[in-house]
Structure formats: structure tokens, C-alpha cells
Amino acid sequence: MHKYDVVKNYILSKIKSEEYLPDQRLPKDDEISELLGVSTITVRKAMGELVNENIIYRVRGRGSFVKGKPSIRNSSSQNLVTFLLSTNDANDSSYIRIIIGIRRYLSQVGYSLIVENPGEDPARERQAIDKYLDSGVAGYIIYPSNPELSVENFRYLKDKNIPFVTMDRYAKYFPTNTVVCNNHDGAFSAVEHLISLGHKKIGFISEKFYLSSEKERFEGYTDALHYASLEVDDELLFLEPKVDYDRLIKAVKTRKITALFCVNDRRGLEVINAFTERGIRIPQDVSIMGFDDYEASKLSPVPLSTVKQHFEEVGYWAAKMLLKTIENPNLQFSKMMIGCQLVIRKSTAPLV
Known part of the structure; x- marks a missing residue:
């Protein structure tokens, strides 16, 4: 297998699992290069073939995007989890590592992941919730832009008894199951x-x-x-x-x-x-x-x-907490902290 086939298969698997949805921007070439351990030239060759095969399209100055229309109802809705990544910078490598962690756990228990990026607008976040709620997804993992502004969305899910877990940040006056860094x-x-x-x-x-x-x-x-x-x-x-x-x-x-x-x-x-x-x-x-x-x-x-921050572990344990909540709806208000590690490079030195 050629190295560019590794890249193609990786992208195709993400599209098939609906982790990459239609018209969603794909990670940058250099991010995929680092993630898969191949050169950017290899990534560009793979992307070119995917363009030729009408699977993705490129927009100059903006990047690569998935082509086609979403069809989430083709999957078993009860084995679907939606990750709401409410940020305007969804292709940051840290978010990619979070998604890898989420999928690592879900794949172990027979669940698939849908990633939705509603941006930083709570109204769009609510629209994304309703979009997948109608499809009967099992639950949500939410990375809110500003949890205080998303409280009504949390309350909406709670009132409907829909399992959800927040990640990285939380609203102090509205308890939720959450996984954060220490x-x-x-x-x-x-x-x-x-x-x-x-x-x-x-x-x-x-x-x-x-x-x-x-x-x-x-x-x-x-x-x-x-x-x-x-x-x-x-x-x-x-x-x-x-x-x-x-x-x-x-x-x-x-x-x-x-x-x-x-x-x-x-x-x-x-x-x-x-x-x-x-x-x-x-x-x-x-x-x-x-x-x-x-x-x-x-x-x-x-x-x-x-x-x-161990972003992949944050994603993994958020998925695990959500599945525990799905299995036991009475489990609530759990807060898990993932450890972190000091990394010393060249921007710090003894005071002279």
C-alpha cells in the first residue's frame, strides 16, 4: 500500500463514519501529515485523488471540504453519539486529538460519532441539537464556547431526559456531567x-x-x-x-x-x-x-x-462518561479531572 493510500483510507473512513460531514472543512494538510506520520506532499497527492474521485472539494485560501449531502439516518440512530464542537476554530489539532479519543472509546462499545461544528452561537448550537435529536441519537458530548450562554441548551436536553456530557468547561450554576483538565x-x-x-x-x-x-x-x-x-x-x-x-x-x-x-x-x-x-x-x-x-x-x-493537556484522554473519558449516563440515567453531576504535565522548553530560564 502506498503512503498516500493511508491518507485516503483515513479520510474515507472518517467520511463513512460521519465524523466528517458534508461541507465540513477537513484538517489542514500539515495537521494530517503530523497525525499520520507522512509528508505534506503525500497528503496533497491523496487529497488530489479524492478531488478527482469527487469525494472532496477544495476552496482556494480556505482548505478542503467533504462533498455530498448528509444522510445520518442510514446508520442505527441508537448507536450514534453527536459531538457538538462549538468553536470557530474547529480544525485546531487539539480538537482533532479530542475526536480521536472520543472515537477510540465509542468504537470499543459499538457506537459511531457525528461531529457537528455550530460555531460560537448558542442559537446555532440549539439548531444542531434539534437536528440530531430528531434522528434519535443516543446522547451528546458538548464542547461549549461559553457554557454560561449555553445553559438554556443544557436545560433543554435535561428536560427531555437526553444524556449529555460537557467537556473542558462548564457553567458553575448549572451542574452537568463533565470531563475537564486539572x-x-x-x-x-x-x-x-x-x-x-x-x-x-x-x-x-x-x-x-x-x-x-x-x-x-x-x-x-x-x-x-x-x-x-x-x-x-x-x-x-x-x-x-x-x-x-x-x-x-x-x-x-x-x-x-x-x-x-x-x-x-x-x-x-x-x-x-x-x-x-x-x-x-x-x-x-x-x-x-x-x-x-x-x-x-x-x-x-x-x-x-x-x-x-492530554486531549485524547479527555475525549476518551468524556465518551465513557456519556455511555455510563446512557446506561444509567440517574448518574448525574459527575466531574472527572484528567491530569496534565509540565513541559519545559526554551521560553523560560533562571532569573538573572
């Missing part, structure tokens, strides 16, 4: 490492501070400081969606900040780029720590130290 302890270990390098002026940068995951990471940050008998300085906190780089860069240049804990790798990589453009050296002038361990983090011009 955000607090991961953040604690990250900040503790920075302190061990001699840093005492450690800033915190969030992105979407309304999320439970970011609040838990903030608590880990503050607890690590308190454990080291360090005060939490409000001047070192950047909690707005848009970073105030003028204030941040001034704090770095005046040594009011010598290290930063960024709430996720996306923010960490953004900060690295912003600092590099302004002549700030990493880690000589400031150490930077992220959270998640995105694929891009180790490929950054300054590889990012971070906390690794």
Missing part, C-alpha cells in the same frame, strides 16, 4: 516552576476570563504565589480579552514583570510574537509559560514552555 494543579505547577527559577514578579495573562477553565488556572496561579509567600499584585494581571501591550511592555522593560504565565498557548505564542517584534528577548528579558501544549508551541521561534 487546570488548577497544572497552573500551580507552572507558576511553581517559574518561582523555582528565581522569579517573584510573575504576571498573569488571560484570554476569555469568563471560562471556568481560565478561572481555575488563575486560582492555581494565585495559590502558587501564596504558597511561596508572594503577594498577588493587581498591576501584574491582564484579564481583558485584548492585551494592553503598552502597559505589559512597560512592565517588562522596567522589570516589574520578569515572567509571565499565559492562560493558554494561543495567548503565549501571541505574546512571544508581540515581544519579538518589539525587540524584547525571550527568555533573557522575560520568561513565558503557556498552557495546553499546542503543536505550534514546540515549533515557535522560541519553543514555548507549557502545561501539556
Whole structure:
């Protein structure tokens, strides 16, 4: 079998299992390349053949998409689970790993997976719920963009006695079965490492501070400081969606900040780029720590130290929790935390 056949068979299996639905954008060529261990040239050859076979189509500047019309009723609806991935960045490699984890468990128990990407609009999320509810799916795994805005959708499913599990984040005032990363302890270990390098002026940068995951990471940050008998300085906190780089860069240049804990790798990589453009050296002038361990983090011009989330395990256990809920509807309000791991690269260094 040629290597490009491996890629073709992988894509075809995802389409057949309806993990990739009609008009859904496929992962980027480089993501498939890394996932399957083949070159991007091989991926492009496989994609070209799939285009020629009228299975997918390409849109310049946007990527590859599945061709055809959905037909979910061809499968046994009682053995179908729907994953609602409510994000505008569904092709991020972390989400692909979550899906792999979900499918790994479902395949063991004879279930198939449908992936739906309603974006970040709760109304579209509700439409997706109804779409598959009419088909009699067994339950839902939901990755909500903002759980607080999705509460009515959760209530809707609860009132209809439809099993569902949330993932990564949750609404504090509406209990659900959920699987999350151990955000607090991961953040604690990250900040503790920075302190061990001699840093005492450690800033915190969030992105979407309304999320439970970011609040838990903030608590880990503050607890690590308190454990080291360090005060939490409000001047070192950047909690707005848009970073105030003028204030941040001034704090770095005046040594009011010598290290930063960024709430996720996306923010960490953004900060690295912003600092590099302004002549700030990493880690000589400031150490930077992220959270998640995105694929891009180790490929950054300054590889990012971070906390690794085991995304595939989060997906696996979310699927397992859902199946337990399907088998026992009285099982509710379970919260499972998946461990994480500190990964040290070149963006952190001892304080000089």
C-alpha cells in the first residue's frame, strides 16, 4: 500500500463514519501529515485523488471540504453519539486529538460519532441539537464556547431526559456531567516552576476570563504565589480579552514583570510574537509559560514552555462518561479531572 493510500483510507473512513460531514472543512494538510506520520506532499497527492474521485472539494485560501449531502439516518440512530464542537476554530489539532479519543472509546462499545461544528452561537448550537435529536441519537458530548450562554441548551436536553456530557468547561450554576483538565494543579505547577527559577514578579495573562477553565488556572496561579509567600499584585494581571501591550511592555522593560504565565498557548505564542517584534528577548528579558501544549508551541521561534493537556484522554473519558449516563440515567453531576504535565522548553530560564 502506498503512503498516500493511508491518507485516503483515513479520510474515507472518517467520511463513512460521519465524523466528517458534508461541507465540513477537513484538517489542514500539515495537521494530517503530523497525525499520520507522512509528508505534506503525500497528503496533497491523496487529497488530489479524492478531488478527482469527487469525494472532496477544495476552496482556494480556505482548505478542503467533504462533498455530498448528509444522510445520518442510514446508520442505527441508537448507536450514534453527536459531538457538538462549538468553536470557530474547529480544525485546531487539539480538537482533532479530542475526536480521536472520543472515537477510540465509542468504537470499543459499538457506537459511531457525528461531529457537528455550530460555531460560537448558542442559537446555532440549539439548531444542531434539534437536528440530531430528531434522528434519535443516543446522547451528546458538548464542547461549549461559553457554557454560561449555553445553559438554556443544557436545560433543554435535561428536560427531555437526553444524556449529555460537557467537556473542558462548564457553567458553575448549572451542574452537568463533565470531563475537564486539572487546570488548577497544572497552573500551580507552572507558576511553581517559574518561582523555582528565581522569579517573584510573575504576571498573569488571560484570554476569555469568563471560562471556568481560565478561572481555575488563575486560582492555581494565585495559590502558587501564596504558597511561596508572594503577594498577588493587581498591576501584574491582564484579564481583558485584548492585551494592553503598552502597559505589559512597560512592565517588562522596567522589570516589574520578569515572567509571565499565559492562560493558554494561543495567548503565549501571541505574546512571544508581540515581544519579538518589539525587540524584547525571550527568555533573557522575560520568561513565558503557556498552557495546553499546542503543536505550534514546540515549533515557535522560541519553543514555548507549557502545561501539556492530554486531549485524547479527555475525549476518551468524556465518551465513557456519556455511555455510563446512557446506561444509567440517574448518574448525574459527575466531574472527572484528567491530569496534565509540565513541559519545559526554551521560553523560560533562571532569573538573572
